[in-house]
Amino acid sequence: MVHKTPNANRGYRDQSKIDLDKKPTRPKPKKTSQSKKKPQESGADSSEPLPPRGAQHATPWAPEQSQEQQLMLDVFRNTFKSVLSSPDEMNKTLQEIKTALFNREFDKAFGNEEFLDAYAARWSPTRALCYERVLHRASVEFNLEHLYPNYDPSRSETEPATEPRTLKVVSIGGGAAELAAVAAFLRGKLQQTTSAELVIVDSGPWKSVIDKLYTGLTTPPPVSPYANAAAKAAAAAADPLISADRLSVNFEQHDVLSLPSAKLKSIIGDKPLLVTLCFTLNELFTAGGLGKTTLFLSALTAALPVGSLLLIVDSAGSYSEIGVGSSTKKYPMQWLMDKVLSGDRDGRSWAKLEAEESVWFRLKQDMDYPIQLENMRHQVHVHRLQENGQAPAAKVDEPSASPDPDVSR
Numbered sequence: 001m002v003h004k005t006p007n008a009n010r011g012y013r014d015q016s017k018i019d020l021d022k023k024p025t026r027p028k029p030k031k032t033s034q035s036k037k038k039p040q041e042s043g044a045d046s047s048e049p050l051p052p053r054g055a056q057h058a059t060p061w062a063p064e065q066s067q068e069q070q071l072m073l074d075v076f077r078n079t080f081k082s083v084l085s086s087p088d089e090m091n092k093t094l095q096e097i098k099t100a101l102f103n104r105e106f107d108k109a110f111g112n113e114e115f116l117d118a119y120a121a122r123w124s125p126t127r128a129l130c131y132e133r134v135l136h137r138a139s140v141e142f143n144l145e146h147l148y149p150n151y152d153p154s155r156s157e158t159e160p161a162t163e164p165r166t167l168k169v170v171s172i173g174g175g176a177a178e179l180a181a182v183a184a185f186l187r188g189k190l191q192q193t194t195s196a197e198l199v200i201v202d203s204g205p206w207k208s209v210i211d212k213l214y215t216g217l218t219t220p221p222p223v224s225p226y227a228n229a230a231a232k233a234a235a236a237a238a239d240p241l242i243s244a245d246r247l248s249v250n251f252e253q254h255d256v257l258s259l260p261s262a263k264l265k266s267i268i269g270d271k272p273l274l275v276t277l278c279f280t281l282n283e284l285f286t287a288g289g290l291g292k293t294t295l296f297l298s299a300l301t302a303a304l305p306v307g308s309l310l311l312i313v314d315s316a317g318s319y320s321e322i323g324v325g326s327s328t329k330k331y332p333m334q335w336l337m338d339k340v341l342s343g344d345r346d347g348r349s350w351a352k353l354e355a356e357e358s359v360w361f362r363l364k365q366d367m368d369y370p371i372q373l374e375n376m377r378h379q380v381h382v383h384r385l386q387e388n389g390q391a392p393a394a395k396v397d398e399p400s401a402s403p404d405p406d407v408s409r
């Protein structure tokens with residue numbers, strides 16, 4: 001997706017106390033082998049995306065990961081069959097979406113079901129697989145398990161558990177990708193009693209896409225009417241990607257920038273949970289301006305129980321630079337995010353657990369999907385809400401923050 005920075009004046013100075021005159025420092029991209037590699041076409045690289053680092057225990061993703069990726073692509077292919085089988089019409093719709101995104105007309109780009117169907121078929125499969133890797137790594141490194149209401153720290157992931165372990169996830173600006181990612185994440189968990197309760201909050205009319213994708217994820221693949229009896233029997237016996245009793249999803253259509261805090265609190269509930277902002281924060285800053293986005297993030301911080309995690313994934317590099325106010329200057333999204341999330345908030349603060357400025361997610365080779373999919377470069381940030389005075393959370397990856405005079409290019 002193209003993230004282009006607009007020049008429109010959004011009047012941020014009246015709305016925010018953040019000092020934008022202080023020059024932002026653009027963190028230098030980490031010199032990892034992942035960030036040095038060039039983007040490649042779909043399936044051109046077989047390296048493992050987001051390898052877990054410092055793992056205490058390995059959670060199992062199916063050994064043949066390419067089969068798992070293919071399984072996910074098959075769910076998307078079957079769910080969005082009708083849009084994928086009309087390539088000319090689909091291309092026309094995708095072009096209209098791209099034009100709307102280029103013009104920063106987000107309401108238009110995500111404003112009708114036909115567009116969301118095409119968007120989900122085109123961009124969500126790779127995102128879903130990418131976000132699953134991000135969740136997997138967050139689970140290994142930051143112990144998502146501690147968010148289960150009945151989490152028992154004395155029990156290891158490999159010990160059989162009988163009690164239900166339900167992870168609550170609220171995806172702000174979420175869609176098909178988050179739903180499929182959470183399903184795949186659960187599929188990779190050893191404990192069959194691990195489940196998730198996902199709430200997707202988005203201003204766009206994602207409900208029908210989410211309903212049909214949920215059906216696709218939780219029912220066995222459809223059988224061709226021309227299949228022979230043996231193939232029909234095999235298909236009938238096949239498992240769905242995830243069993244429906246392990247995943248629930250609830251869609252809430254709201255503009256989060258004007259969501260009353262009581263409603264936000266009722267969506268979040270009173271137990272620590274995971275909140276995701278995947279490819280959405282940039283849009284909030286761009287369309288809503290710094291003031292409204294700051295207010296929203298402050299309301300979110302106030303509504304969340306201590307211990308909650310905030311996961312932010314977005315475009316990497318210059319694609320994530322945002323124009324704010326009348327200045328032609330652009331600001332790196334993570335710099336704005338750090339400004340907004342930093343400091344004490346009524347005795348609580350966000351501890352930065354992870355800051356990856358440039359990571360590649362690469363699809364496995366020879367994946368079969370009706371249209372071409374691309375590898376995906378992104379940035380990942382994980383924060384934990386803590387009470388001040390609490391021991392600071394371990395920073396796994398400290399971002400470098402050296403001044404970069406070229407930031408306003």
Ligand SMILES: C[S@@+](CC[C@H](N)C(=O)[O-])C[C@H]1O[C@@H](n2cnc3c(N)ncnc32)[C@H](O)[C@@H]1O
Nearest residue numbers: 110173174177202203204255256257278279280
């Ligand atoms: C680029 S899409 C990303 C969708 C999905 N998270 C993904 O990764 O594929 C951005 C999403 O944010 C939503 N969005 C933008 N501004 C929003 C707002 N103010 N309130 C709620 N959702 C918003 C859009 O409707 C859209 O679904």
